[in-house]
Amino acid sequence: MGILYSEPMCQAAYDDDIHKLQKLISANPKNVNVQDEGTGDTPIIAACRQGHLRTVKYLLDYNANVSIRNKKERTCLHYATRRTFSFLDYLMIAILMPILLIGYLIMEEKQRKNVKLMELLLATKVEVNAVDYKGNTGLHYACQRKSQRIIPLLLEKNADVSIQNKNQETPLDIAKRLQFHKIVTLLTKSMVKADMFSGPGVPTAVAYPHIKSSIG
Known part of the structure; x- marks a missing residue:
């Protein structure tokens, strides 16, 4: 079920209604940058919830503030990293996959749009390590959703692998718990590459004991 906003601007962004956005702006x-009374969402947060690439581009052209948080302490980046396939998407892919690989092409196109959305946001001054009310960063959510194309983009912008959420889990802990082995390897290599020593004479495996098992 979709969201019904009290703010027309947020609703237009959520609905990908560029014409209405133009009139309101x-x-x-x-x-x-108006915030909805109920959710605290801004138009760009509403657009990111739905993955509306052209609306996000349009709002950024009008200097939409990517740092504003809603009532769940989430920024637009949190919602971009939480993007995943809906049940309807999976159903369409399953039905169309045998037909000239149409299902595969649909899946690839959706993933491409998610990557492009993330690239757009990361090109701004968005806070890559912002935490929400659960203590999760965008990297936590990307790991939960096995977003192997998104995670490298976050790491390139210095997403912190060591931040613990309110369940005392780092992004790496989540990937290990869910047995996403490729992501575990990716995060571990990133930590070692970024800082082999966290301080004078302190190896990374000692400074971050939760990655010790992953690096030997």
Whole structure:
């Protein structure tokens, strides 16, 4: 079920209605960062919830603030990293996969759009290590959803692998618990590459004991 916003600007962004966005911004340019009373979402958060690439581009062109948090302490980046296939997506893919690989092409196109959305946000001043009310960063959510194309983009922007959420789990802990072995390897290599020593004479495996088993 979709979201019904009290703010017309947020609803237009959620619905990917560029024409309505244009009218609302023309009437009042400050509308670009208006927050919905119920959720605290801004238009760009609403657009990121749905993965509406063209709407996000449009809002960024009008200097949408990517740092504003909603009532769950989430920024637009959190919602971009939480993007995944819906049940309907999986159903369409399953039905169409045998037909000239149409299902595969649909899946690839959706993943490509998610990557492009992430690249757009990471090109701004978005806070890559912002934590929400659960203590999760975007990297936590990307690991939960096995987003192997998104994780390298976050790591390139210095996403912190060592941040613990309120369940005392780091992104690496999540990947290990879910047995996402390729992601475990990716995160471990990133930590070692970024900082072989966390301080004078302190090896990474000692400074971050939760990765010890992954590096030997």
